[in-house]
Amino acid sequence: MPTALRIGRIDYLNVQPFFAALEHQFSQTNEVAYHRGHPSELNAGLKEGTLDLAPSSSFEYLRNAEHYSLLPGASVSARGAVQSVLFVSPIPLEQIQGGQKVLLTTASASSVALLKILWHFAWELEPPQWGTVDPGQGIASGTPFLEIGDAALRLFCNPPAGWYVYDLAEAWHRFTGLPFVFAVWIVRSGLDPSHNAMLHQVARTIADVSAHWPGPLETLLEQTTRPNWLDAASLRAYWRNLVPCLGPEEQAGLLLFAKYATELGLLPGTPGLNWALTPDSPTA
Numbered sequence: 511m512p513t514a515l516r517i518g519r520i521d522y523l524n525v526q527p528f529f530a531a532l533e534h535q536f537s538q539t540n541e542v543a544y545h546r547g548h549p550s551e552l553n554a555g556l557k558e559g560t561l562d563l564a565p566s567s568s569f570e571y572l573r574n575a576e577h578y579s580l581l582p583g584a585s586v587s588a589r590g591a592v593q594s595v596l597f598v599s600p601i602p603l604e605q606i607q608g609g610q611k612v613l614l615t616t617a618s619a620s621s622v623a624l625l626k627i628l629w630h631f632a633w634e635l636e637p638p639q640w641g642t643v644d645p646g647q648g649i650a651s652g653t654p655f656l657e658i659g660d661a662a663l664r665l666f667c668n669p670p671a672g673w674y675v676y677d678l679a680e681a682w683h684r685f686t687g688l689p690f691v692f693a694v695w696i697v698r699s700g701l702d703p704s705h706n707a708m709l710h711q712v713a714r715t716i717a718d719v720s721a722h723w724p725g726p727l728e729t730l731l732e733q734t735t736r737p738n739w740l741d742a743a744s745l746r747a748y749w750r751n752l753v754p755c756l757g758p759e760e761q762a763g764l765l766l767f768a769k770y771a772t773e774l775g776l777l778p779g780t781p782g783l784n785w786a787l788t789p790d791s792p793t794a
């Protein structure tokens with residue numbers, strides 16, 4: 511009996527337009543199964559082989575590219591401010607001293623590397639002392655921290671009094687002139703060929719959402735359960751602002767990210783972009 515194609519779902523509003531379409535077309539059956547998690551949990555699932563496909567950290571692709579291929583045409587990116595990847599600090603950036611404790615969310619891989627890159631190359635600050643914090647716990651720590659996803663969007667919508675909020679995609683865009691790719695659609699290598707037909711169909715839906723982003727927005731807004739801190743206008747603006755594609759500019763942004771990460775010793779080198787569903791890929 512064939513097993514289901516196991517699709518990871520980032521537990522954030524940024525991928526809701528993709529998953530509204532996927533779940534509409536392919537409901538949870540014995541052909542498709544959805545698994546929710548933070549990006550770091552999906553990264554682990556892809557690496558360990560408990561997930562077959564997921565939008566997950568671009569950095570996970572870069573550090574383990576030999577185990578993966580990429581769905582063409584789709585990503586979670588931003589050209590300028592993203593609103594949901596923030597460095598939040600009780601001290602303004604220019605007053606931060608070397609050795610300052612800075613907490614990195616355990617949910618992320620890409621944004622952790624991005625903050626380290628901006629810290630060194632764009633902001634030219636002295637090395638801090640990096641620590642970790644669980645999502646949503648940063649303010650209580652009283653320490654500068656990195657937040658991503660809905661918890662960050664909440665801080666963007668309701669900025670905490672007395673804290674400075676820096677949007678990392680905006681900082682990256684100012685520094686490089688390129689978009690930043692936070693998530694790519696990663697396919698695990700070695701997928702059983704029995705999944706190929708379903709993978710093709712799922713990939714078509716994902717490419718379609720990307721091409722018509724964010725799709726029938728007003729219907730989507732009506733159908734999505736919003737947290738009580740987020741009004742419809744803010745969610746509309748957030749989705750409109752995200753870049754869901756993986757075109758030449760996004761690819762250039764991704765490769766530049768890999769180059770800086772390599773220079774900083776976060777990656778051994780820049781891998782190639784292996785595409786899924788092409789004639790020479792294992793998932794063709």
Ligand SMILES: C=C(O[C@@H]1C=C(C(=O)O)C=C[C@H]1O)C(=O)O
Binds near residue numbers: 524549659693
């Ligand atoms: C834009 C975002 O990007 C997310 C950030 C990720 C990371 O830092 O590894 C991974 C997936 C993205 O969904 C967000 O958190 O809202």
